[in-house]
């Protein structure tokens with residue numbers, strides 16, 4: 001019998017892996033049955049408490065874990081739930097987005113003290129202050145583990161780290177930041193507790209707190225936060241028992257375990273949600289005028305997905321044109337994405353955005369090889385025409401671009417967008433002339449969908465009329481070619 005089989009048969013009932021853990025931890029160069037954490041590290045223990053609670057509460061299928069940057073960046077190798085890896089400190093912002101669009105999911109942030117209290121200090125403060133219905137697990141080991149033992153905001157005074165080699169001094173490096181106490185001053189949070197992973201008594205309290213925090217979210221009571229004091233033997237250059245004792249001796253007096261905030265059932269702020277869920281959108285009555293809109297070729301499945309880059313000077317309405325196109329796509333039932341990119345100066349600098357429109361789900365909103373480039377000025381044509389896929393479409397604002405591209409394997413559509421906009425009486429609608437030309441050349445979408453999106457943005461009826469004219473003018477210009 002292999003050791004694994006023996007463990008399975010003999011230890012099944014008392015020591016089996018929670019279902020929220022993967023059976024094997026498949027990762028580069030790692031032992032498939034152990035974690036990558038150092039001996040004595042608290043991360044693995046907290047993972048276990050989390051996995052057990054998720055399994056026991058029956059929420060595995062709707063749990064989304066937002067992983068941090070730090071030693072626990074790899075939590076997604078272990079926990080078999082929905083996983084997202086956020087940039088450093090930004091987990092609460094990512095979690096906010098997930099929870100607002102998927103209010104039925106259970107959204108967890110898992111963060112270290114460098115991630116949460118240093119680079120992400122602002123994120124956690126505002127997520128808590130907004131009372132987001134998320135649960136945050138904050139691993140306070142007093143140091144940056146992953147990067148080799150730099151001082152964290154929670155490092156005790158006098159403690160030597162690689163960035164406080166003479167010991168932390170309050171007047172120079174600041175004082176240990178007490179996150180539970182800080183967040184407990186806020187109105188919105190529902191449950192805040194500090195626990196520790198030192199002796200068995202504290203382990204049991206931590207186990208309870210993990211469950212209570214999750215239950216707070218399940219019950220819709222609001223923001224929950226559990227700080228977990230843990231050992232980082234490697235960062236503190238101690239052996240595991242020393243590091244664990246150090247937590248009790250040095251960290252407990254600064255960061256006393258206990259419940260800092262607890263709201264029972266009354267007064268829970270309602271969770272904020274963004275827009276409608278997919279199901280709600282399907283069930284919702286159509287907005288005024290939408291029912292009459294006939295979807296274009298993309299929604300009818302008559303053309304391949306579109307990966308478009310729109311580019312020009314800041315102030316030419318490039319980003320807005322991208323948003324209008326993406327929102328129009330949503331109205332036709334397409335999957336869409338839009339990402340902006342602009343220079344430090346908003347007006348006058350260069351700006352571009354990526355728009356994807358597809359009847360299938362979109363793997364990434366970023367576009368390296370566009371199928372369409374819309375260039376509002378010459379630098380944009382120069383920069384993005386070389387990226388076009390063979391057979392792609394380059395649309396240029398011929399009022400401003402004299403040389404577009406020497407490529408013979410792409411189609412080029414010249415649209416005097418600024419001139420056309422001027423003759424309509426408003427140079428600002430050159431962006432809609434270009435969109436109209438795109439729709440005229442491809443029939444990808446119905447221009448009424450764009451107008452419906454503009455209307456939903458609160459556009460005044462007289463301005464909407466000018467935009468309607470601009471879309472029609474662009475269409476006519478494209479059809480003439």
Ligand SMILES: Cc1ncc(C[n+]2csc(CCOP(=O)(O)OP(=O)(O)O)c2C)c(N)n1
Pocket residue numbers: 069070071072088111112113114115116119139141143144145146147152232
């Ligand atoms: C933007 C950015 N800044 C800095 C880093 C380097 N960095 C990686 S992890 C980390 C700190 C991790 O410490 P902590 O959050 O306490 O987690 P631990 O490793 O102790 O679990 C830092 C500064 C980075 N990856 N990205």
Ligand code: SF4
Pocket residue numbers: 036037038039040041042043071141145146231232233234235
């Ligand atoms: S460096 Fe510290 S926090 Fe990172 S895995 Fe090792 S003990 Fe854990």
